[in-house]
Amino acid sequence: MLNQCADTLRGRVTPEPYTGMSYTLYKTGTKVNGTHFQATLKCTGCTSWMQTNGQMKYLKPSDSNRIAMAYSPSKPSNPNSNTSAIPVHEVHAYWEHPFNQGANTNFGQVLQTLQ
Numbered sequence: 001m002l003n004q005c006a007d008t009l010r011g012r013v014t015p016e017p018y019t020g021m022s023y024t025l026y027k028t029g030t031k032v033n034g035t036h037f038q039a040t041l042k043c044t045g046c047t048s049w050m051q052t053n054g055q056m057k058y059l060k061p062s063d064s065n066r067i068a069m070a071y072s073p074s075k076p077s078n079p080n081s082n083t084s085a086i087p088v089h090e091v092h093a094y095w096e097h098p099f100n101q102g103a104n105t106n107f108g109q110v111l112q113t114l115q
Contacts, residue, residue, distance in 0.1 A: 021045035026114040042111060060099065067097045 022044050029040030047059040059065050070089035078084035104110060 028114045062100045064096045
C-alpha cells in the first residue's frame with residue numbers, strides 16, 4: 001500500500017481517459033519509418049484536464065506551457081485500448097514550449113488542405 005501511495009504521489013499511475021475529447025488524424029503529414037514517426041492531427045477538447053489535486057489545468061494558447069514526454073521500451077498491455085495498463089516509463093523530460101510562436105492565422109484553411 002505504501003508503494004502504491006508513493007507511486008500515486010509521483011504521478012506513476014495510468015492516466016484517466018479524457019472525456020469529451022476527439023481527434024482527427026490527417027494522412028497528409030503523417031509518416032512512419034524504421035526509427036521515427038510523425039502524426040498530424042487536430043485534437044478537440046484536449047486543452048484542459050482535471051489534475052490529481054482536483055483542479056482544472058488549462059493550456060495557454062498565447063503563452064508558454066510546460067510540456068512533457070516519456071518513453072518506455074515496453075508497450076501497453078493492449079495497445080489498441082486507451083484504458084490498457086501502461087508500463088512505467090524509463091525516460092522522461094519536461095520543457096517550456098512557446099505556443100504563441102505556432103499560431104496560424106489561416107488555421108481553418110490549413111485544415112481544409114489536410115482533408
